[in-house]
Amino acid sequence: MPTSREVHLVARPVGEPDPTDFSLVETSVGEPGPGQVLVRNDWISVDPYMRGRMNDTKSYVPPFQLGEPMEGGAVGTVVSSGSDDVPVGASVSHMAGWREYALLPTKAVRPVDTSIAPAQAYLGALGMVGMTAYAGLTEVAEVREGDTVFVSGAAGAVGSLVGQIARQLGAKRVVGSAGGPEKKRRLLEEFGFDAAIDYREGKLTRQLAEAAPDGVDVYFDNVGSDHLQAALNVMNDFGRVALCGAVASYNATEPVPGPNNLFLAVGKRLNLRGFIVGDHNHLAEEYAHRAAGWLAEGKLHTEETVVDGIDNSVQAFLDMMRGANTGKMLVRLSQ
Numbered sequence: 571m572p573t574s575r576e577v578h579l580v581a582r583p584v585g586e587p588d589p590t591d592f593s594l595v596e597t598s599v600g601e602p603g604p605g606q607v608l609v610r611n612d613w614i615s616v617d618p619y620m621r622g623r624m625n626d627t628k629s630y631v632p633p634f635q636l637g638e639p640m641e642g643g644a645v646g647t648v649v650s651s652g653s654d655d656v657p658v659g660a661s662v663s664h665m666a667g668w669r670e671y672a673l674l675p676t677k678a679v680r681p682v683d684t685s686i687a688p689a690q691a692y693l694g695a696l697g698m699v700g701m702t703a704y705a706g707l708t709e710v711a712e713v714r715e716g717d718t719v720f721v722s723g724a725a726g727a728v729g730s731l732v733g734q735i736a737r738q739l740g741a742k743r744v745v746g747s748a749g750g751p752e753k754k755r756r757l758l759e760e761f762g763f764d765a766a767i768d769y770r771e772g773k774l775t776r777q778l779a780e781a782a783p784d785g786v787d788v789y790f791d792n793v794g795s796d797h798l799q800a801a802l803n804v805m806n807d808f809g810r811v812a813l814c815g816a817v818a819s820y821n822a823t824e825p826v827p828g829p830n831n832l833f834l835a836v837g838k839r840l841n842l843r844g845f846i847v848g849d850h851n852h853l854a855e856e857y858a859h860r861a862a863g864w865l866a867e868g869k870l871h872t873e874e875t876v877v878d879g880i881d882n883s884v885q886a887f888l889d890m891m892r893g894a895n896t897g898k899m900l901v902r903l904s905q
């Protein structure tokens with residue numbers, strides 16, 4: 571019977587999580603019964619939304635339980651199967667991340683097609699992250715031909731796809747913001763943005779007005795706070811804002827400065843709309859088809875920041891929240 575190491579939340583973080591809020595626990599894994607599979611996780615995902623699940627608060631997704639393994643996206647290989655539908659050797663994605671092995675009912679796993687892209691792409695461009703970018707642009711912000719699109723957190727997993735997908739959907743100018751000169755350079759040279767902002771330089775509104783001299787039609791907000799304020803200042807009339815996340819506030823212990831100019835939404839007749847990707851699953855097939863095409867044609871440049879080993883997974887999460895990643899932050903457990 572294999573043993574598995576898994577990450578438990580053992581204390582609810584206050585502010586920035588501390589490594590002592592987590593514990594790496596060894597458990598034994600059972601053999602799959604009928605209708606079950608044993609999956610060896612090859613890659614696990616660390617994502618900003620997990621910070622919210624560490625709090626004991628009501629949200630769109632329940633909090634992690636103390637003393638239990640955390641959950642999250644993962645892709646792995648079936649190593650033992652109690653079902654003919656999901657044979658040994660199949661690559662699957664599922665939500666039992668933060669552990670080396672997962673014993674799961676077959677209905678909890680989804681086979682992934684590794685002839686299109688490597689398995690870990692299903693934690694990034696071909697998974698929830700890509701769907702977030704696509705749903706936010708198409709159904710929430712309703713991006714149109716000729717739009718100027720601004721996205722914050724632009725060098726991250728969702729943001730780097732937003733810029734590129736917006737272009738595929740007809741945006742005429744794509745502007746991104748990220749932290750530091752190296753990320754700014756990568757936005758321009760690797761992800762194909764027309765203009766980039768290093769938000770750490772400050773004066774966001776001024777930088778944004780220079781980067782988008784004709785104003786912004788669509789703002790895809792991953793950061794909130796000062797970024798939302800700056801975007802409201804430069805939005806064009808009838809602009810659309812997709813409120814995707816507010817990573818600037820996830821570790822905050824005090825209220826972060828919010829936009830003090832929300833009234834601009836009235837005069838400019840803006841549409842600000844929050845969304846959760848899971849409400850847009852009806853787009854999954856359409857997106858999978860389009861994303862596979864864009865990848866095959868080289869129109870989507872994807873980046874991964876890879877950390878090895880379950881024992882480094884908590885640090886990978888903490889580092890991602892501080893901006894150590896470009897593109898998708900992933901933890902590789904085996905390959």
Ligand SMILES: NC(=O)c1ccc[n+]([C@@H]2O[C@H](COP(=O)([O-])OP(=O)(O)OC[C@H]3O[C@@H](n4cnc5c(N)ncnc54)[C@H](OP(=O)(O)O)[C@@H]3O)[C@@H](O)[C@H]2O)c1
Binds near residue numbers: 724750891
């Ligand atoms: N609504 C949904 O259904 C949904 C689904 C998925 C993700 N999201 C949201 O989408 C956003 C991006 O998620 P992701 O998975 O793609 O993560 P990510 O962007 O790959 O990683 C998080 C990034 O946040 C940035 N960051 C951290 N603190 C910041 C601050 N104070 N100000 C500005 N940027 C800061 C860092 O980049 P820098 O180095 O540039 O600071 C870091 O790389 C998050 O807000 C997440 O919650 C929402």
